[in-house]
Amino acid sequence: MNYKLNSMPIQIATEPYLNRRTNDLLITELNDVDDELMGWIKEAAAFSAAK
Structure with missing residues (x-):
């Protein structure tokens, strides 16, 4: 994914490749x-x- 989800707080985001x-994220x-x-x-x- 090339973008961040706006409505949820991302706990950890990495780009391994x-x-x-x-x-x-914590649900x-x-x-x-949500949708x-x-x-x-x-x-x-x-x-x-x-891929």
């Missing part, structure tokens, strides 16, 4: 999983599957 990031409530986060997860999964 060029244009490949890992992001750790404490079901309400933390933006789900879209971000789906996009990340599609990116990973294409």
Whole structure:
């Protein structure tokens, strides 16, 4: 992913390879999983599957 998620506080963000990031975030409530986060997860999964 080439961008940061705006609605969630990222705990740890790293770029182990060029244009490949890992992001750790803390989800404490079901309400933390919103449409933006789900879209971000789906996009990340599609990116990973294409590699």
